[in-house]
Amino acid sequence: MEPDNSTDSRASTCEPQTLFGIGASPGIVVARIFVLKKHTHRTVWKRLDSGQVEEEINRFLRAAEQAESELRELRRTFAGDLADALSIIDSHILILKDQMILERTVDIIREKEINVEWALDQALGRIKKRFDTIADPYIRQRYVDVKNVVDRVFGLLSGHEEDVLTGINEKVIVVGHDFSPEDTLRMQTENVLGFITEEGGMTSHTAIVARSLNIPAVVGLGDVTRDCVSGDTIILDGFFGRVYLHPTPDQLCQYREYDRQHRNFSEELALYIHLASETLDGHRVRLAGNIEMRDEVQSVLRYGAEGIGLFRSEFDYFNCDQIPDEDMLTSTYSTLVSTLAPMPVTIRTLDVGGDKFSRYLPDSGIRPGVERNPALGLRSIRYSLREPALFRTQLRALLRASVHGRLRILLPMISSLSELQHVKGILLQVKAELTRKQIPFDTNVELGIMIEVPSAVIMADSLAKAVDFFSIGTNDLIQYSLAIDRGNQYVAHMYEPFHPAVLRMIKQTVDAGHGQGIEVSLCGEMAGEVVSAAVLFGLGLDELSMRPSAIPHVRRILRRSDYGQLVELSHAVLSCNDGGEVRNFLTRYLPSTYPEEFGCR
Ligand code: PEP
Ligand code: MG
Numbered sequence: 001m002e003p004d005n006s007t008d009s010r011a012s013t014c015e016p017q018t019l020f021g022i023g024a025s026p027g028i029v030v031a032r033i034f035v036l037k038k039h040t041h042r043t044v045w046k047r048l049d050s051g052q053v054e055e056e057i058n059r060f061l062r063a064a065e066q067a068e069s070e071l072r073e074l075r076r077t078f079a080g081d082l083a084d085a086l087s088i089i090d091s092h093i094l095i096l097k098d099q100m101i102l103e104r105t106v107d108i109i110r111e112k113e114i115n116v117e118w119a120l121d122q123a124l125g126r127i128k129k130r131f132d133t134i135a136d137p138y139i140r141q142r143y144v145d146v147k148n149v150v151d152r153v154f155g156l157l158s159g160h161e162e163d164v165l166t167g168i169n170e171k172v173i174v175v176g177h178d179f180s181p182e183d184t185l186r187m188q189t190e191n192v193l194g195f196i197t198e199e200g201g202m203t204s205h206t207a208i209v210a211r212s213l214n215i216p217a218v219v220g221l222g223d224v225t226r227d228c229v230s231g232d233t234i235i236l237d238g239f240f241g242r243v244y245l246h247p248t249p250d251q252l253c254q255y256r257e258y259d260r261q262h263r264n265f266s267e268e269l270a271l272y273i274h275l276a277s278e279t280l281d282g283h284r285v286r287l288a289g290n291i292e293m294r295d296e297v298q299s300v301l302r303y304g305a306e307g308i309g310l311f312r313s314e315f316d317y318f319n320c321d322q323i324p325d326e327d328m329l330t331s332t333y334s335t336l337v338s339t340l341a342p343m344p345v346t347i348r349t350l351d352v353g354g355d356k357f358s359r360y361l362p363d364s365g366i367r368p369g370v371e372r373n374p375a376l377g378l379r380s381i382r383y384s385l386r387e388p389a390l391f392r393t394q395l396r397a398l399l400r401a402s403v404h405g406r407l408r409i410l411l412p413m414i415s416s417l418s419e420l421q422h423v424k425g426i427l428l429q430v431k432a433e434l435t436r437k438q439i440p441f442d443t444n445v446e447l448g449i450m451i452e453v454p455s456a457v458i459m460a461d462s463l464a465k466a467v468d469f470f471s472i473g474t475n476d477l478i479q480y481s482l483a484i485d486r487g488n489q490y491v492a493h494m495y496e497p498f499h500p501a502v503l504r505m506i507k508q509t510v511d512a513g514h515g516q517g518i519e520v521s522l523c524g525e526m527a528g529e530v531v532s533a534a535v536l537f538g539l540g541l542d543e544l545s546m547r548p549s550a551i552p553h554v555r556r557i558l559r560r561s562d563y564g565q566l567v568e569l570s571h572a573v574l575s576c577n578d579g580g581e582v583r584n585f586l587t588r589y590l591p592s593t594y595p596e597e598f599g600c601r
Helices: 009-013 050-077 083-097 102-112 116-132 137-141 143-158 181-186 205-213 249-273 294-302 326-340 380-386 388-404 417-436 454-458 460-464 474-482 489-494 500-515 530-538 548-559 563-574 579-593
Strands: 017-020 022-025 028-037 172-176 192-197 217-219 233-237 242-245 286-291 308-312 344-348 406-411 446-451 469-472 519-522 543-546
Touching: 022 205, 028 192, 028 249, 050 083, 050 102, 050 116, 050 143, 083 143, 102 116, 116 143, 181 205, 192 205, 192 233, 205 217, 217 233, 233 249, 249 548, 286 294, 286 548, 294 326, 294 548, 308 326, 308 543, 326 344, 326 388, 326 406, 344 446, 380 388, 380 417, 388 406, 388 417, 406 417, 417 446, 417 460, 446 454, 446 460, 454 460, 454 474, 454 500, 460 469, 460 500, 469 500, 474 500, 500 519, 500 563, 500 579, 530 543, 530 548, 530 563, 530 579, 543 548, 563 579
Parallel strands: 028 172, 172 192, 192 217, 286 308, 286 543, 308 344, 344 406, 406 446, 446 469, 469 519, 519 543
Antiparallel strands: 017 242, 022 217, 028 233, 233 242
């Protein structure tokens, strides 16, 4: 990336313009922009003398090593926090070491006696071809990660690995085509107030990192870099995914006021870490944290979570170079359960397949590109049932950890009662085995299922009789009910959490769970979105589980609400006819009901 300081006649002649993108990270910013142009590496072909080949290979390996040590350094800087961002860096480190890049490039230099830049470009070209043939769009898009990593090495080889933020010496909103997760992490300086990208969706890496860093962001804005130049003042509204280019004086004045209110308000949010999660009239909702790694347990406590509502256990299988054994898993789960005790800790069993793979897991045919429809294929619980030894190991570890506090075991992607009964049968056998061996466990350990496919919603009343709790996974429930691939940028605009079909399914699940006296939680991304909080409370959920940093804000909304009004709100949105109608309604309702959160727009 390089700063674009060119002057553009469009800038002075442009009319006020409102652009609609995706509000990837909440917040309002009014500031000047700093446009970063996409940097392209020009690759020259150079034939080497035979005597130069080994030195050329060493030059490449040194650059790759340096790239790795830079990534590790960046990772260290943020250690223990920002887990989502860190797991992306980990994956980039793995890519860097992948033989498709390292060995391929070395082989090409050696075989063809050509310079490293050319060889690396060739290796990248082959990788691209392979990615292009992958049917699953999410995995196909992960080529972006490979490209990010290779671009970093190119930069080091050319000696021009410039810091993307060089030249930013005032507080700005950064605008660019897209940023690598590492670029985004580096934006955590006081000069970057927000950012805007042309590419990306709610689940793109830029969006995930922006949310981890609490930097307001709007992504997926098409050709925005064409329509603005560095120095223009714009308004970024990360709540509603709007950007005002060349705003009118009135808009500026209005948004500067929202901005001011919002800043004061952000400072006040810290107070909500320690307050009870209840409405003005005493209705309580538990606010819990979603985490992927054991190290994040501190951030769960720091933000005042009342438990862990979702531990995505599969990340333990991704972050090391072997399958964790029973003792390793027991130690992780015990740490979580004992650190949070007596608060509940919900650990989800392995949820691999779909968009999540590990080369260390037994290959049951779920290698990227092998399945035609991975999201509908050997995913989640289906994989665990196909790999019973692996599954039993995890269940044993969970049961062993259950003696340290309140553990809740959560099964992902259950789609029928018989599937659930199958798992319960295995769990009974594992319990019997532990009893035989006199290994202690909590005989009353709670068992719950994720409600993330429509069949589970429809059968929720039957399923509720067989479990202790439900946890609604809206990330997948939206994907499966609206037929929208959650990682596909071309249909990202149709991925609508406020689709009345989704809201009605949540309500149906809550009613079915409550009908059988069990708790219903929601742990999809929408649980941590301030625009959805009031609606979700009104739908009657007992727990919302979200990225920990969102908890104080969501709690504030709860504490400013009257439960009767929240229920009325839920009735209003449930009677809407489509997602746009719900959003329009909320665009009016939320700012007038919670002016400090949303500004009086
Ligand atoms: C979900 O689907 O909403 C969920 C929380 O699970 P994941 O995002 O890990 O699929
Ligand atoms: Mg899911």
